[in-house]
């Protein structure tokens with residue numbers, strides 16, 4: 001067929017000698033035992049060489065049974081345009097109209113060629129200030145974050161509008177390589193131990209409820225900021241008067257994420273169990289593991305962590321200032337009003353506050369647990385002081401932690417837990433682990449404190465330091 005004077009390649013013979021192609025084809029067919037694919041490849045080589053010289057060949061594929069497989073949303077054509085429509089029409093070669101047609105796959109109407117495939121025109125994105133924007137992507141076109149431009153996928157045009165600029169408690173600048181409005185700062189709320197709470201405004205209180213509560217949620221924020229809700233479910237473990245976190249839920253961007261104590265290393269996404277790391281909505285929500293913690297992070301700078309055991313944090317960006325509610329308080333910079341407004345000189349009872357944020361009750365859960373230490377006696381006090389001295393030792397393992405504001409409550413929490421659960425070492429170990437994480441997350445070094453006799457059961461979770469370094473005795 002390659003050399004037939006009346007064959008499909010005849011028009012090309014005077015420009016390109018087909019004999020070497022014929023010889024090569026025969027040789028390859030001999031080597032492969034007459035394989036059809038080899039024949040197709042040999043014929044295609046000559047057809048392609050002719051097209052490259054600007055010579056069109058006639059239809060040869062059907063009579064040789066060498067069909068061309070075309071990607072989705074395209075069909076085969078013997079004579080198709082040399083420069084098919086693509087997302088970037090400006091990048092088209094200038095001499096397209098004078099080029100002869102080529103054999104190949106042609107995208108169906110409404111689709112364009114992109115990286116060897118046919119994509120819907122609406123997925124092309126826009127070219128703006130010499131950069132490519134994805135459909136729906138928004139950027140600022142000025143240095144003060146006032147002119148906001150959006151790529152319209154349907155038209156590939158960028159639409160710009162004037163805005164009032166960044167929200168209060170946001171700054172306009174560059175972060176992680178992208179330019180836009182970002183929170184000025186963050187505040188952390190946490191529940192730890194049995195459990196102790198520290199609100200976003202750093203109010204510390206104890207609340208022993210064992211039901212499900214609203215930990216923190218958006219409440220009346222700016223309309224451009226997404227809604228979110230973080231719930232914690234507590235449980236009683238052993239002791240009758242204390243509670244621990246059993247589950248943390250984050251609802252944001254239409255997805256429900258839950259990290260439960262019984263599913264170590266995993267996350268429930270809308271009720272279905274997934275291994276970590278996990279991401280949804282093209283990375284707008286991600287869940288990954290960092291040390292002993294599950295980190296749930298959103299694209300609007302809110303993140304939640306839980307160590308599948310006792311310690312939960314919610315890191316809230318400053319653009320939600322004075323626009324959150326729940327056990328973590330209102331985030332208005334004033335710790336005094338975090339348990340609600342004080343009426344006259346009466347002390348505020350965290351149980352009343354906790355009741356306010358009760359979301360659901362499971363069988364046997366209680367919100368009105370006594371929160372005072374029942375058998376607080378002098379013997380116990382000295383015992384507590386002994387156990388918790390590790391936190392107050394100014395030259396000890398936590399000696400650099402004093403510059404971390406949240407560390408101030410470490411000793412109180414430790415004493416409280418030891419009082420609640422006398423004779424047990426787990427509360428002390430948990431408090432030590434919690435404050436290790438708090439100090440380390442502030443970039444402060446904590447010296448290895450686990451020993452053969454203290455908190456030995458977690459030896460495998462060392463601080464990333466060789467285990468012999470931990471023989472430093474706790475005194």
Ligand SMILES: [Ca+2]
Nearest residue numbers: 201332334338
């Ligand atoms: Ca407050």
